[in-house]
Amino acid sequence: MNQIFVIAWREVTRLRKRFGGGASPLAVLLLLAMLGLSAFSLRNSVALGNGLYRVGVSGDVPVIQDSRFAVVEVDAQQGQALLDSHAIDVWIDGARVIERADDKSQFAVRALKQYLEKQELVRVGNSFTGEQAFPLRVGINYLNGDQAAGQTVTKPEEVIIPSLTPPPAPFTQVLVALIYILPITFISIFFTSSFMDEKSNRRLTILLSAPITPFQIILGKMLPYAIFALFTTVLIAMITGGNVPLALAIFAPTTLFIFAIYLMVPLFYRTFKDTTFISMLVTTLTTAYLVFPAMFTNVNDLAYISPLTLAVKMYRAEPFGWREYLFPSLPMAAVFGFAMFAGTRMLNEEFLMGYKPITRKITDAIYLMMAHTRPSLAVTLWSLLVIPAVYMAQVMMLAFAANLPVRLILGATLVTSALIEEVVKTIGIVVLAEHRAVSSVRDILWLSFLSALGFLIGEKLLLLVSISMVSQARVSGALFGAGMLLLIPLAAHFVFTAAVTLLRVKLRFPYWLALGLGTLAHFFYNLTVMRGGL
Amino acid sequence: MIRPFLAVVKKELGSVIRDRTIVISILIQLFIASFSSGLLLGVLSLYDADTILQFSGEGIKIGIVGGAEHPLAGFMSERGLNVLPYATLAQAQAAFQAGDVLAIVDAPQDADNLTEIKLYLPESDTVSSLVRMVIQEPLKQYENALRAQKGAEVRYTRLKGKPSTSFEFVYSVLLPMLMFFPAFVAGSMSVDSLTEEVENNTLQTLLSAPLTINGMITAKIAAAVILSIVQCTAWLALLELNGIDIQHEGWILLLALIVAGLSSSSAILGAVLLKDRERSQFIYSLMLLAATALSTLANISPLTTLSRLAVGDTYTNGWAVIPFAAILGGLYWLLTKVSRRLMV
Structure with a gap:
């Protein structure tokens, strides 16, 4: 155990030297600032179709603040002409919406419908009493279809207001959950880079001749990065208002999994260019593996193969049990264990240096x-x-x-x-x-x-x-x-x-x-x- | 001067093709493109009520208790659902057990204050979320009708349009991804190429050729840019072949070229200052993140410009590319000023 810490400490010192005395905290700060900034700008432009539509407005129209629309103030007389000349895709004149029959205008109308519906809801909610603004309640009950005799209502009734029900597609939550993955990938690229570096300057060979096992070397080198990755997870959970212990529990196996994959890259590859490209490939594949199933949260149970689904559930404040937790986590932990085993076997001079x-x-x-x-x-x-x-x-x-x-x-x-x-x-x-x-x-x-x-x-x-x-x-x-x-x-x-x-x-x-x-x-x-x- | 320059460009391109790294890069792009459109397809068919109704509207049978002339029944059949009226809840439930209907709406005649209706769904998650998705719109319409009765008039309720997700995806995600990803790869490649020369001490040898240091750096950037522009052209051609209409191809390619130049110049700038791969790649990724965030914040994102050029926006033409070219010029000038530090 002690040896692992020695290696870990050595890795920290190496990094500190590498990024030169004062630069290291600066780099970390810079990194966090960048992440914050990009998360912030992502939040505003998360909608598909950034800047695709031109909307002409005249008269009393709600303010349109959506990255998909560029708003043009038009004269009531010009509106039709601009619309016909395809300068604008749709024209809102007060409560009227004038459109063309072609596809682009129709797409704009659909996008506008989603936006204006929300705006009108806010207006109605603010200017009328609760019963006038939201006059409908829908009680949802689930029926058990098996028993022929006697209706059994299996879950307690859930009461919703249709216009206030969030859409079932978990896009936003998946994107928030993806924010956790980005720094983990980023940090593990560093881990790969460190391994490559020590491999090419043959320090790894020296380490291997010391009285420590390959297992201790790998774990020791991984430890600082893993701790840092978990630290960013805590930070992101705090910023995005997630449940910190739960987020840690969800993303710890994922972190191990990503590290396991990035451990393989420097073991197999020799040149920097290879490493860069393979890292990119690995990043793409892991991201795809994590994101794809999570998009089907609540639609298909197989969505649980991705831990992001658990994070989506966390942000939707929906409960999940132990079994749902273990379903994505166990395979990831297993892959990590397997990679560690493979890594310790491969960590020898002949294998590392062979071209x-x-x-x-x-x-x-x-x-x-x-x-x-x-x-x-x-x-x-x-x-x-x-x-x-x-x-x-x-x-x-x-x-x-x-x-x-x-x-x-x-x-x-x-x-x-x-x-x-x-x-x-x-x-x-x-x-x-x-x-x-x-x-x-x-x-x-x-x-x-x-x-x-x-x-x-x-x-x-x-x-x-x-x-x-x-x-x-x-x-x-x-x-x-x-x-x-x-x-x-x-x-x-x-x-x-x-x-x-x-x-x-x-x-x-x-x-x-x-x-x-x-x-x-x-x-x-x-x-x-x-x-x-x- | 021009001969050694071309020789370096050729050497760079040759090494990329020989290493087959470019194959991996193209594989990644192909994977991202097909993966994200696969995702879209899946999401559309599972979450988009219009698509679901288009393919299986008749098959979704919903029982309604409270009369066929109930407004909600009207909204549902207008939407394309198959609505079956039942006189009592018990009868409807019997039909549910028999598998005649997927769900039941128990809608009493309008009450004075709050209207309460009950929705009975099957236990299966898949079916119940499907029903909830397709019934959402009729419920909202009914809600608006109730609001109107109570004097709370809602505007813009009759908008329809066509589902826009695919259109938005192609022009704001897929196309920019295919045009700019080669640029990011170009930057990363430039870092590797330059730092490898430094770390292997081959830089001095290279410079003993009749070539200035700026010429050498420019050659590396040129190779990276050529490589990415070839990929972009291929992607554009492929997209057009797939029947995706793209306007202003020339300007789009120029913009892609400028972005590739920007990313590889900034990558080289970092490598010149730091001289080792680990830190240079790190700084390069940071710069990419920063540039993405800043350009989004400042609203001059090349992403938006690209999307607008591609859909043929009236207010966006070749001039929109100028600011990026100016930034590239500035960056390149800065690079020529600091490049001498490589020699130290």
Whole structure:
């Protein structure tokens, strides 16, 4: 433990030196000021369609203060002419709104409708009594559709005033929640940068020869940045009026997750340019992973795979339980644990300094992770432990596939998920075979079986966890009740894995070709299952 | 003078293409673009009442207790919902159990003070939030009708228009993102390229060629700008191919070029002063954040200018690009003044 603090302190000193005596607090202040400023300007211009519409006004019209509209004062006589010449998109003359029939004018009218509705509400609320201004109450009750006899009202009645009900889309809250992610990413880029720096000037090599473990080095180097990231989380929660302990609980696993991913970047890459681009890619992917599901808060339970959903709930003052909390947090913590393990295995001179193509580096890394245990155990554990990462990758693929034409979405998702699964199950065995740790057909078959088993256990475990966490237990009962059903997927997983590995190892097929064939078989299997064939 | 300059530009471009880093960058842009439009599509189909009604309005059956001539029933069917009247709540609930209706509105005849109606929704989150979304507008219309009865007249209640989200997204998010992201990458790339020369001590060698330090820096900026403008042109062409109408393409490309110049000049400025990658990248990101925040605050954001140029705003033309060109000129002048510090 002590060593970790020593490393952490060393990292702080390094940073202090780097950013030169007086500059360091200044830089921090500058950073915070920038963040504040950008958060502030974001708040004002958060609306889509900044400055897209020109609105002409004449007569008694509410003040239009919305970044989407540029307001032009017009004469009552000119209005129509300006509108016809497309100089303005819509003309408001007192209580009248005059529009053209073309798309742009119609879009402007819709945008205006949203804005004016709000303004009128404020005016009506201020100038009339409560009962006149808001004469309608809607009591919402939920009915249980299952029981034929006797209506059961399942939740207490919720009373709303229609015009004062916030829109269901959680855009604003998602954006606020995103403000937490930005500094975490920013800080972790620093962490990456520090690692790169020490790697290129070979200080890391010196550290490795000291009597401390790689684990202590990584944790020690990460500690100051992680603390700083948590500190910004507290700060943002305080500024935006969130619940500080809750925000910390929500974003601590996310912080670990982001750090875990950024730990991998300097381990694999050597030049600065690579690091910059890969960091950008990683930032984009993680942001997408976090934001995409959160947009579906309250519409779909799967939204809970992103911790931002929890933050959205926090800002909407809606409660959530332990299960909803653990659903996004556990996979993130698992990925962190896995990355730490991988990092400690990879942190050695030979791996860090080797100048090899990235695919070579990845296989080396996988070998390093597996080399210290018996192959049978290593392969099973590998297939089991990478499940959270597989699951995250598949979510990303889904987001990506959503752009394709509707007919292709399903196919593309099935193919990519089959590909990801086949890679994960076979790569360990192939790498071991390349390093001559396994060679006989019997061994390969046995390992393929174990890999399929590990994968299936992991997959079903995840499914069980997610279903029992989010939806009713009924579904999970149906999935796990029938024991026979599990044997078929196990057999299928085993056949595909064995086929790919044997093609690669014994018949010397190129890996991509073996993988392609396996993926194809897997895809058709999935298709048959979906069509109800099995 | 011009030959060595071109040689450096060529070397920079060559290294980018050889490293295949640009492939990653394009991949990122493609991902962001398709991801954000995927997000929009999903959000539109889930949260936008108009889109939902357009595709499944007839399928959303709502039972109403209180007579088919109740004003709310009128508003609902006008909106495209399938409204089924029932005489009593019990009958409506029986229909709900049988799956004939998704939800029930229990609307008594208008009361004197507060009108209270009851809405019965199924337990399933997905269905109930769907119903709440599509019923929101009729409820508001009914509320306005009640207000009018009580003398609280609300203006602008009959506005309709067309759903504008896609339009706003394309011109204010997608297009600026595709035009400016290459510029940010250009800046980042310039930092790496210059600091790598400093840290590997290759700068002196490079300067032994018949090239001034300003020439060398300009060559690096030029390479970054060329790279980003090529990407921008490709994106513009792709957008046009997808049937997105973009006005003033020339000015848009010029603006993108200026922004790429701005970001790589400021990135190089930071690198000249700090000389190492870690701090330069940090300062560069800070400058980007600051510039975004300031330009938004000062209301001369290139984002808005770009959107307005693209939709063909009457009041925005090529002159709107001038202020940015002026800023670029100033920044470049400053850069030539401090560039000698690299030599120390």
